[in-house]
Amino acid sequence: MTHSTTTAIPPIIDAPWPQWQPATWQDYLACCEDPALEQARLFYHQGYLLIDMGNEGINHARFNNLLTMVFAFWFARKGQSFDELGGCVMEKPRRQAASPDKILYIGEDSPRWQEGEPRRINLTQWRIPDLVAEVADTTLATDLDEKKELYAALEIPEYWVVDIRGERVLAFRLQDDGKYQQCEYSVALEGLPISLIEQTLAQLEGGNNGSAAFWFDQQIANL
Numbered sequence: 001m002t003h004s005t006t007t008a009i010p011p012i013i014d015a016p017w018p019q020w021q022p023a024t025w026q027d028y029l030a031c032c033e034d035p036a037l038e039q040a041r042l043f044y045h046q047g048y049l050l051i052d053m054g055n056e057g058i059n060h061a062r063f064n065n066l067l068t069m070v071f072a073f074w075f076a077r078k079g080q081s082f083d084e085l086g087g088c089v090m091e092k093p094r095r096q097a098a099s100p101d102k103i104l105y106i107g108e109d110s111p112r113w114q115e116g117e118p119r120r121i122n123l124t125q126w127r128i129p130d131l132v133a134e135v136a137d138t139t140l141a142t143d144l145d146e147k148k149e150l151y152a153a154l155e156i157p158e159y160w161v162v163d164i165r166g167e168r169v170l171a172f173r174l175q176d177d178g179k180y181q182q183c184e185y186s187v188a189l190e191g192l193p194i195s196l197i198e199q200t201l202a203q204l205e206g207g208n209n210g211s212a213a214f215w216f217d218q219q220i221a222n223l
Helices: 003-015 027-035 058-078 147-153 194-204 208-220
Strands: 018-024 041-046 046-051 082-084 090-092 094-099 104-106 131-136 158-163 167-176 180-182
Touching: 027 041, 027 046, 041 147, 058 082, 058 104, 058 131, 058 194, 058 208, 094 147, 147 158, 147 180, 158 194, 167 194, 194 208
Parallel strands: 131 158
Antiparallel strands: 018 046, 041 046, 041 094, 082 104, 090 094, 104 131, 158 167, 167 180
């Protein structure tokens, strides 16, 4: 199958919401190098490419940054180091690529960029992240379908989908059969109840993500 990158890309950008489109790995690489797509979030799986231009709405930005603060408070309490690389592209060359809202590495040995290398995380060279998350405002359907399948193929051990409109968090743990099963407690965050994350998100009603993060810190003081 042959695709012309110059004719394939404009329909995706002009669409009212991001859509998966047939593409080759070469098309994906061309998008990675395209200055017009520098701020875009790219996904590639089973011969299909998704380009998300990355314009965040207020709700998406608020929930997205709250998750970063939740991670910071949690690991500060636990005395653990972590690296959060959300938005960076990670890939298994010629097979899959994704740029989740959150990419969480716990402990040491997180990816480091070297001069002359692509600005992407090569998962054949670096270890797989401990958790990835998507904040879903208008993208819930693909986050629970195509992206869920993609992250399973990338062997991500834990995947969260934050459903903004439904005010819920759907957490999944990768099983031995390579499929995700929904879980009530995080393994990456050492038994943190997913329900507590949902309660933290509920604090945004009438509040802000700073006050919600402080509330979360108070709740985990004795966990």
